[in-house]
Amino acid sequence: MLIFDEQYPYISLSLVHVQNNFLKMAIHTDVVIIGAGPVGLFQIFELGLLNIRAHVIESLDKPGGQCAELYPDKPIYDIPALPVIGAQQLVDNLMEQAKPFDPVFHFGQQVIKVEKIAENEFFLLTSTGQEFISKAVIIAGGVGAFEPVKLKIPDVDQYLGSQIHYSIKDPSAFDGKDIVVLGGGDSALDWALSLRETAGSVLLIHRSEKFKAAPASVEKMRTLCENFEMQFLSGNVTQLLSSDSGLNGIEVTSLDGVKRRVELDELLVFFGLSPKLGPIKDWGIDLHRNQLKVDTEKFQTSVEGVYAIGDINWYPGKKKLILSGFHEAALAAFAIKAQLEPGKKVALQYTTTSSVMHERLGVSDPYAEDEAAA
Numbered sequence: 350m351l352i353f354d355e356q357y358p359y360i361s362l363s364l365v366h367v368q369n370n371f372l373k374m375a376i377h378t379d380v381v382i383i384g385a386g387p388v389g390l391f392q393i394f395e396l397g398l399l400n401i402r403a404h405v406i407e408s409l410d411k412p413g414g415q416c417a418e419l420y421p422d423k424p425i426y427d428i429p430a431l432p433v434i435g436a437q438q439l440v441d442n443l444m445e446q447a448k449p450f451d452p453v454f455h456f457g458q459q460v461i462k463v464e465k466i467a468e469n470e471f472f473l474l475t476s477t478g479q480e481f482i483s484k485a486v487i488i489a490g491g492v493g494a495f496e497p498v499k500l501k502i503p504d505v506d507q508y509l510g511s512q513i514h515y516s517i518k519d520p521s522a523f524d525g526k527d528i529v530v531l532g533g534g535d536s537a538l539d540w541a542l543s544l545r546e547t548a549g550s551v552l553l554i555h556r557s558e559k560f561k562a563a564p565a566s567v568e569k570m571r572t573l574c575e576n577f578e579m580q581f582l583s584g585n586v587t588q589l590l591s592s593d594s595g596l597n598g599i600e601v602t603s604l605d606g607v608k609r610r611v612e613l614d615e616l617l618v619f620f621g622l623s624p625k626l627g628p629i630k631d632w633g634i635d636l637h638r639n640q641l642k643v644d645t646e647k648f649q650t651s652v653e654g655v656y657a658i659g660d661i662n663w664y665p666g667k668k669k670l671i672l673s674g675f676h677e678a679a680l681a682a683f684a685i686k687a688q689l690e691p692g693k694k695v696a697l698q699y700t701t702t703s704s705v706m707h708e709r710l711g712v713s714d715p716y717a718e719d720e721a722a723a
Contacts, residue, residue, distance in 0.1 A: 375480035378404045378453075379689060381473055382487045383460050386414025388659035388674030389489035390443035395682035397450030398698075398706060401689065404483075405452055406475060408459040413440035414491050418516065418622070420535050422543070423563075427672060439671075449711045455479060461628045469654060469688065485685045488629065488641060488650075488657040489674075498620035500531065504589050512596040513616045523615055525549045529599065531586060532619035533559070538566040540617060541579065551579045552611060554601060558583055582611070629661075637663040647684030648677045654688065656681045 380396060382389050385407035396403050411417055413436075416425075421437035428434055434442075455475065462474040463486055473481040497515035499505070505513060517523075517540060528548045530541040533555035539562075545551045553570065560567045573579045582601060590598035590610065598612045626639050635642045635651035640663035643649060649656050658681055659674040667673075686695045700706045707713065 375472075375482050376404060377482045378402070379483065380404075380485045380487060380685060381406060381460075381471075381481050381483040382489055384414065384488065384490035384659070384661075385409075385412040385454065385456075386489060386491050386659065387416055387439060387443055387671050388678055389414070389487075390440070390447055391675050392487055392489055392658060392678040392682065393447040393450055393452045394443075395678045396685065397447065397452075398700070398709060399682055399686045399695070400709060401682070401686060402450055403452055403487075404455065404481065406455045406458060406460055406473075406481075408457070408490075410457045412444060412454065412456075413437065415622070416440050420539065422539055423535060425671070427670065429672060449709065459627065463632045463655070465652060465654065471654065484654070484689055486655045487681060487685075488655065488661055489659045489678075490629070491660045496623050497618070498623050500586065500618045500620070502586060502589060504591070508589070508596045508616075512614070513618065515618050517617065520544060520547070523548050526614040527612065528552070528615050528617060529554060529611060529613045530617045530619065531555070532621070533557070533561055534619065534621055535562045535566070536621070537617075537619035538562040538570060540619060542566060542569060542573075544617075545573065545579045549614075552613075553579065553581045554584060554586065554611075555581075556583070556585050557604070582609070584609070640667075646680070648681040649684060656685065 379401050380403040382392055382403050382405045385405050389405060389407075390412060393403055393405065409418060413421070416436035417440050421435070423436050424433045425436055425439060426433055428439065458475040458477040458479065460473055461476050462472070464472045466472045469484045471483050471486050473483060473486065475481075499515075500513070509515075520543065523544055524547045526548055527550045528544055529552045530537050530544070531554050537553065537555070538560065541551050541553045570579070570581065574581050584601040584603040586599050587602045587608070588600035589596060590600060596613070596616065598610055599616065601609045601611055603609070629641070630636065630639075632655075633652060634655065634657075641650050641657040641661055643657050643662045643664055645664050647656065648658055648662065658677040660669045662677070683695055687693075698706050700710065
């Protein structure tokens with residue numbers, strides 16, 4: 350039994366099975382994009398220009414990938430025609446650019462299975478049990494699914510989400526609190542500097558005096574410490590200190606073995622994200638050092654109909670840059686159009702002059718308006 354949505358005929362819902370009186374429906378679509386980072390978001394746009402709409406599956410709870418999760422406030426300088434743009438602003442702009450094509454997002458779930466079941470037909474299953482039937486699959490998952498590098502001391506798990514955090518969704522939750530930030534990278538420095546303005550106090554702890562963060566951020570942190578506006582301590586957290594009311598401190602051991610007690614309300618851990626290729630390695634795709642091998646014509650993997658763009662793919666001369674991923678997304682879109690309409694020439698049309706492109710984008714033709722005025 351198939352149910353077709355009249356508004357979006359490219360989507361259909363197939364009733365695939367009934368378990369425990371619960372009706373499971375697989376989503377049918379032309380393309381599934383795995384990953385909603387900048388390259389995955391631009392892929393929506395490139396497909397849309399060719400009248401192909403997509404469903405997007407993202408393991409995080411929001412779009413943007415590393416840009417939104419690790420360094421939303423960091424400036425990016427190598428996006429064409431944009432001398433400088435914040436990482437989160439880039440994500441917001443890409444979302445706005447994709448908006449005319451009505452993408453459907455599925456956040457907070459990971460694709461755990463991709464199986465080719467027929468010519469131009471793939472079955473996908475996510476960690477939440479959602480099923481998809483798609484004619485093509487585009488893997489745009491960065492370098493895989495990301496997991497935060499954990500603080501490896503006893504009893505951490507019992508305070509996760511309450512007083513120990515690996516990410517921040519609402520900065521205002523830390524207003525007036527005594528905050529300890531762990532880490533020496535951009536995320537740790539950025540959040541320490543940002544929260545300093547509203548927190549009761551901020552202490553940054555890193556294992557050494559050497560940082561893997563922007564020099565300007567490190568210099569600003571040191572200046573604030575000299576002015577007693579925040580604090581820095583070199584060492585490693587070796588023990589959590591708690592009472593009946595919860596976590597109230599940590600033990601920090603310096604490199605010379607000296608132990609110090611630090612009181613706190615909240616502990617923020619920014620040791621970075623660890624990329625995990627995860628289930629992708631079991632999908633039968635040829636790999637090159639944990640990256641998916643692709644050609645440079647279609648950016649198709651060794652499995653026909655499965656494409657890979659962005660940091661997760663590999664080919665001779667590969668450069669892990671956002672702008673490289675944008676190029677890959679454009680060529681992958683044309684390849685998928687040819688796959689979905691075999692034997693039909695895919696015409697190259699320009700958004701500056703094509704009335705077809707203007708219609709798909711929902712914009713008026715400025716040249717037509719000029720002619721009408723004349």
